[in-house]
Amino acid sequence: xxxxxxxxxxxxxxxxxxxxxxxxxxxxxxxxxxxxxxxxxxxxxxxxxxxxxxxxxxxxxxxxxxxxxxxxxxxxxxxxxxxxxxxxxxxxxxxxxxxxxxxxxxxxxxxxxxxxxxxxxxxxxxxxxxxxxxxxxxxxxxxxxxxxxxxxxxxxxxxxxxxxxxxxxxxxxxxxxxxxxxxxxxxxxxxxxxxxxxxxxxxxxxxxxxxxxxxxxxxxxxxxxxxxxxxxxxxxxxxxxxxxxxxxx
Amino acid sequence: xxxxxxxxxxxxxxxxxxxxxxxxxxxxxxxxxxxxxxxxxxxxxxxxxxxxxxxxxxxxxxxxxxxxxxxxxxxxxxxxxxxxxxxxxxxxxxxxxxxxxxxxxxxxxxxxxxxxxxxxxxxxxxxxxxxxxxxxxxxxxxxxxxxxxxxxxxxxxxxxxxxxxxxxxxxxxxxxxxxxxxxxxxxxxxxxxxxxxxxxxxxxxxxxxxxxxxxx
Amino acid sequence: xxxxxxxxxxxxxxxxxxxxxxxxxxxxxxxxxxxxxxxxxxxxxxxxxxxxxxxxxxxxxxxxxxxxxxxxxxxxxxxxxxxxxxxxxxxxxxxxxxxxxxxxxxxxxxxxxxxxxxxxxxxxxxxxxxxxxxxxxxxxxxxxxxxxxxxxxxxxxxxxxxxxxxxxxxxxxxxxxxxxxxxxxxxxxxxxxxxxxxxxxxxxxxxxxxxxxxxxxxxxxxxxxxxxxxxxxxxxxxxxxxxxxxxxxxxxxxxxxxxxxxxxxxxxxxxxxxxxxxxxxxxxxxxxxxxxxxxxxxxxxxxxxxxxxxxxxxxxxxxxxxxxxxxxxxxxxxxxxxxxxxxxxxxxxxxxxxxxxxxxxxxxxxxxxxxxxxxxxxxxxxxxxxxxxxxxxxxxxxxxxxxxxxxxxxxxxxxxxxxxxxxxxxxxxxxxxxxxxxxxxxxxxxxxxxxxxxxxxxxxxxxxxxx
Ligand code: SF4
Numbered sequence: 001x002x003x004x005x006x007x008x009x010x011x012x013x014x015x016x017x018x019x020x021x022x023x024x025x026x027x028x029x030x031x032x033x034x035x036x037x038x039x040x041x042x043x044x045x046x047x048x049x050x051x052x053x054x055x056x057x058x059x060x061x062x063x064x065x066x067x068x069x070x071x072x073x074x075x076x077x078x079x080x081x082x083x084x085x086x087x088x089x090x091x092x093x094x095x096x097x098x099x100x101x102x103x104x105x106x107x108x109x110x111x112x113x114x115x116x117x118x119x120x121x122x123x124x125x126x127x128x129x130x131x132x133x134x135x136x137x138x139x140x141x142x143x144x145x146x147x148x149x150x151x152x153x154x155x156x157x158x159x160x161x162x163x164x165x166x167x168x169x170x171x172x173x174x175x176x177x178x179x180x181x182x183x184x185x186x187x188x189x190x191x192x193x194x195x196x197x198x199x200x201x202x203x204x205x206x207x208x209x210x211x212x213x214x215x216x217x218x219x220x221x222x223x224x225x226x227x228x229x230x231x232x233x234x235x236x237x238x239x240x241x242x243x244x245x246x247x248x249x
Numbered sequence: 250x251x252x253x254x255x256x257x258x259x260x261x262x263x264x265x266x267x268x269x270x271x272x273x274x275x276x277x278x279x280x281x282x283x284x285x286x287x288x289x290x291x292x293x294x295x296x297x298x299x300x301x302x303x304x305x306x307x308x309x310x311x312x313x314x315x316x317x318x319x320x321x322x323x324x325x326x327x328x329x330x331x332x333x334x335x336x337x338x339x340x341x342x343x344x345x346x347x348x349x350x351x352x353x354x355x356x357x358x359x360x361x362x363x364x365x366x367x368x369x370x371x372x373x374x375x376x377x378x379x380x381x382x383x384x385x386x387x388x389x390x391x392x393x394x395x396x397x398x399x400x401x402x403x404x405x406x407x408x409x410x411x412x413x414x415x416x417x418x419x420x421x422x423x424x425x426x427x428x429x430x431x432x433x434x435x436x437x438x439x440x441x442x443x444x445x446x447x448x449x450x451x452x453x454x455x456x457x458x459x460x461x462x463x464x465x
Numbered sequence: 466x467x468x469x470x471x472x473x474x475x476x477x478x479x480x481x482x483x484x485x486x487x488x489x490x491x492x493x494x495x496x497x498x499x500x501x502x503x504x505x506x507x508x509x510x511x512x513x514x515x516x517x518x519x520x521x522x523x524x525x526x527x528x529x530x531x532x533x534x535x536x537x538x539x540x541x542x543x544x545x546x547x548x549x550x551x552x553x554x555x556x557x558x559x560x561x562x563x564x565x566x567x568x569x570x571x572x573x574x575x576x577x578x579x580x581x582x583x584x585x586x587x588x589x590x591x592x593x594x595x596x597x598x599x600x601x602x603x604x605x606x607x608x609x610x611x612x613x614x615x616x617x618x619x620x621x622x623x624x625x626x627x628x629x630x631x632x633x634x635x636x637x638x639x640x641x642x643x644x645x646x647x648x649x650x651x652x653x654x655x656x657x658x659x660x661x662x663x664x665x666x667x668x669x670x671x672x673x674x675x676x677x678x679x680x681x682x683x684x685x686x687x688x689x690x691x692x693x694x695x696x697x698x699x700x701x702x703x704x705x706x707x708x709x710x711x712x713x714x715x716x717x718x719x720x721x722x723x724x725x726x727x728x729x730x731x732x733x734x735x736x737x738x739x740x741x742x743x744x745x746x747x748x749x750x751x752x753x754x755x756x757x758x759x760x761x762x763x764x765x766x767x768x769x770x771x772x773x774x775x776x777x778x779x780x781x782x783x784x785x786x787x788x789x790x791x792x793x794x795x796x797x798x799x800x801x802x803x804x805x806x807x808x809x810x811x812x813x814x815x816x817x818x819x820x821x822x823x824x825x826x827x828x829x830x831x832x833x834x835x836x837x838x839x840x841x842x843x844x845x846x847x848x849x850x851x852x853x854x855x856x857x858x859x860x861x862x863x864x865x866x867x868x869x870x871x872x873x874x875x876x877x878x879x880x881x882x883x884x885x886x887x888x889x890x891x892x893x894x895x896x897x898x899x900x901x902x903x904x905x906x907x908x909x910x911x912x913x914x915x916x917x918x919x920x921x922x923x924x925x926x927x928x929x930x931x932x
Binding site: 007009011012013014015016017019020035037038039040041043045046047048049050051052053054057058061138139142143169170171173174175176178179180181182183184185186187188189190191192214215217218219221222230 | 474477478481786787790791820823824825826827828829830832833846848849850851852853854858862866869870872873874876879883886887897899906907908909911912913914915916918919921922923924925926927
């Protein structure tokens with residue numbers, strides 16, 4: 001099966017390792033993975049700021065780049081949610097385009113969703129030493145229903161212990177531009193999240209959306225916590241050896 | 250144009266409805282009201298309405314007693330008041346004046362309620378098993394304030410008047426009254442508030458206690 | 466109510482560092498949430514009922530004028546006087562006219578959020594009449610001279626110490642901090658007012674077109690008092706509050722108390738139809754209803770129409786992580802939280818409440834719990850679009866979105882830019898890989914570090930690897 005990988009703008013810029021981990025996970029399961037060069041961003045930052053036009057431009061770009069694949073996989077619930085739930089509504093006057101978008105949306109998956117629900121991965125060869133607490137990012141959870149998938153996959157990682165924090169489903173305060181426009185509130189929400197993370201006794205906070213993870217990591221470090229690891233679920237699932245191999249230079 | 254006409258015209262314009270006054274839609278609306286469709290309800294997993302009503306009442310902090318016949322109710326009232334060391338004087342619905350109260354020694358007045366009344370005795374039009382609510386209708390013989398002003402409210406209810414849900418209560422009301430009364434009150438336990446620190450306190454402006462005597 | 470929504474950001478700054486408020490909000494956060502989740506377990510077909518409730522509300526809005534006319538006709542047939550208020554000021558004017566015509570001196574009032582829109586209490590006081598709030602929370606706030614901070618738990622931002630202080634100061638009684646005793650104190654203070662008032666004002670949770678009735682849903686019993694004891698009852702409510710039938714009311718009532726306070730049913734559901742009859746021994750001699758537009762009709766036919774489904778349960782604010790941290794006052798008007806972020810700009814003008822639709826991560830917690838399925842995040846986004854299109858947002862924001870949009874649509878340029886940014890920020894991040902301050906992004910770096918990029922972009926590394 002041919003899978004198009006949408007890396008996301010944040011992973012591209014900030015943490016390419018997550019992109020490679022995703023690539024590797026897919027290849028390990030026998031997918032033929034292609035990374036189309038024209039991709040940039042799903043358009044959500046503009047769309048959520050009230051600029052529909054940027055949503056439309058980038059939706060069309062996405063369609064062009066990815067329509068030919070059997071599946072599209074994205075290491076982000078937020079971008080996947082944007083595509084699956086909002087792309088079609090950007091073109092209310094163009095049913096033909098909507099139809100194409102809907103067809104592609106139906107083949108577009110967030111990473112853990114894809115591994116769990118489409119590929120039925122039962123046996124990950126990965127390991128982790130320590131306790132993990134999982135943060136349910138909002139779009140993944142509420143737009144896509146991602147809750148059990150990452151937990152079941154982490155359950156396959158040797159040595160990983162899941163320790164739920166008190167309110168795993170409460171927003172961390174990222175919210176894209178919100179985290180800058182209303183930084184005071186965002187920081188407070190991140191702070192609440194970090195306290196829950198610390199109280200859980202986890203060695204690592206793991207999630208499926210880099211935006212949330214940067215927000216949480218930024219707050220943890222500012223609080224003086226340098227020990228709690230902040231990891232994307234792809235990094236945990238691919239495992240330390242593979243991760244070392246990905247070598248970013 | 251009056252404020253009324255302005256508002257209605259704005260509504261029509263907003264909704265993109267033709268003309269200044271409703272035409273066909275009006276009859277549609279009247280038909281919908283007449284059809285009076287019932288909505289979905291949760292599964293009613295009980296068979297005995299009285300049992301369900303009692304259970305739900307207790308969850309609402311209503312106390313429930315049960316007697317065999319209406320003639321046994323006055324004694325049950327006295328028993329309750331004595332148990333709680335409450336005064337044996339009460340205001341009661343005029344509708345209840347024909348019951349055999351004389352043997353009980355209760356000081357009863359059949360009238361509307363006053364601020365100083367400490368105990369109020371009422372009947373109920375019916376009750377709702379789903380929620381444990383009493384349904385009281387106001388009227389000359391069933392004044393509304395009797396269930397409101399006193400600190401203790403005692404309601405006497407025949408078990409045959411317990412209906413499954415609110416929808417049945419409306420059906421019963423329509424079948425027995427020519428129109429809805431001035432006030433329909435669904436009472437579900439003693440008055441309460443949680444306005445200070447979200448702490449639930451029983452007894453706000455209305456009764457501190459609601460006691461239901463089921464008959465039958 | 467005095468509008469301060471335009472200074473949302475500075476309101477927030479103050480609220481976030483107010484230790485008393487923060488403590489009170491911490492206590493609040495969660496209780497309603499837990500209670501709601503618990504009580505919803507009783508409803509095995511919750512989704513069906515939500516869908517039905519939303520459909521009922523949509524059906525009314527689609528033919529609102531016909532429903533209003535029907536309601537008016539049937540209310541009038543029962544002797545209720547129906548008044549129409551186009552604006553908030555009209556509400557005050559109409560109310561004062563009714564009061565003056567009847568020589569009213571004292572008014573008792575149960576909770577009415579619509580009357581907060583118009584600042585009714587101040588207007589009535591200015592007309593030399595006494596108005597007393599009787600809902601415990603509203604009463605506390607009247608003593609404190611503060612607006613409500615929540616639509617169903619108005620004094621949620623106050624703690625027992627503050628209430629004790631207020632009571633002893635205004636009642637001239639010894640200070641006590643026992644909550645049941647404080648409740649009793651309020652009862653004893655207010656009871657004489659109920660008995661002696663000439664007019665009772667209530668809100669109206671619903672208007673029933675079938676019967677011409679107004680329905681109020683309360684716990685304390687004060688709503689019953691103000692609609693039973695004084696000789697005049699005036700209900701004030703929005704034009705959108707109609708329900709077609711008593712059966713529809715039954716459906717909605719399965720959701721409202723559960724969503725609001727986590728109760729299966731509220732203590733009192735009172736349906737009032739007209740004044741007392743000739744033989745009745747209690748009930749008001751006059752029954753009035755003021756139907757308020759005040760911006761509501763403007764939403765009809767727009768994407769925001771769905772906000773008018775709202776049954777004012779408060780669940781969206783209870784579950785909102787922004788509300789939980791800043792409380793209701795920061796929003797600067799009557800309706801806080803997600804529904805406030807939609808209604809306030811709609812009612813008072815977008816430019817007067819520009820930050821409210823932005824005051825959300827669009828996390829969706831509100832939409833999931835809204836009993837009438839209002840897509841609140843989507844509606845906030847609609848308002849963001851309006852702000853953007855009407856060029857109401859700061860030029861710097863519009864400019865950066867424009868630049869970003871152009872770049873994101875030109876992958877080569879975008880890739881070059883990302884490469885440079887990744888390198889630069891990586892260097893700035895130093896050994897620890899953290900940026901403590903970033904020009905233009907101090908909104909972020911004031912409270913958090915910015916983890917630095919690792920140095921090269923994915924596409925750069927990927928291209929190298931492929932070759
Ligand atoms: S928007 Fe929905 S959740 Fe919020 S108050 Fe209205 S009905 Fe309740």
